[in-house]
Amino acid sequence: MIDVLYFAWVRERIGLPRERVETDAATVAELIEELKAREDRYALAFSDLRALRVALDQELSDFSAPLKGVREVAFFPPMTGG
């Protein structure tokens, strides 16, 4: 089980801020494919990966990163702080 968090428009498109996901995905990219296959709202949220960023256990990462040992995955658009 892994906690998957969504922020900003990713959260709005998917319609929830976080969920627990049962997955055997080895990488972030594989997890995204699993989520996209679920429902249209996921497919829509993940349709353009260039517009997305991912954090693994609260550290910025990338889509090819392995998920082994990871407890929390977060998807969000590029950050707009400051």
Place this chain on the structure above:
Amino acid sequence: MDIRVQAAPFDFGAECGRFGQGDGRAGAVVTFLGLVRGADGMSRMEIEHYPGMTEKALAKIAEDARARWSLSDLLIIHRYGPLAPGDAIMMVATAARHRKAAFEAAEFLMDYLKSRAPFWKKEFGPDGAEWVQAKDDDEAALDRW
């Protein structure tokens, strides 16, 4: 060193006054205040963040600045939640022996806060709500460091 992530407003004047009370080590203090711009009929803003990651990301950015410049003190305050035009969003302050380090460290903090701290701004205007998009310039600004 002080890093605060909060919904509540802060008093820029009071923060500057406190920060500027030197201990004799610093010869220069630089401060930056970021405000909500009310352009294009924007009536309010909502800032979302990632509790947990935000604090870690800000601590990392502050540590990187301290590793690079000899700073005697550093302050970051960043707000989240609902904001209106004219409201203070965030501030940074840096103290160093000389002004060059204080200016550079403040700019470094600002550049990294823009695109490496997990905040997202949503603007509400006459045509509805829109998420503020990151600019290519924001990412390019990191290259100079």
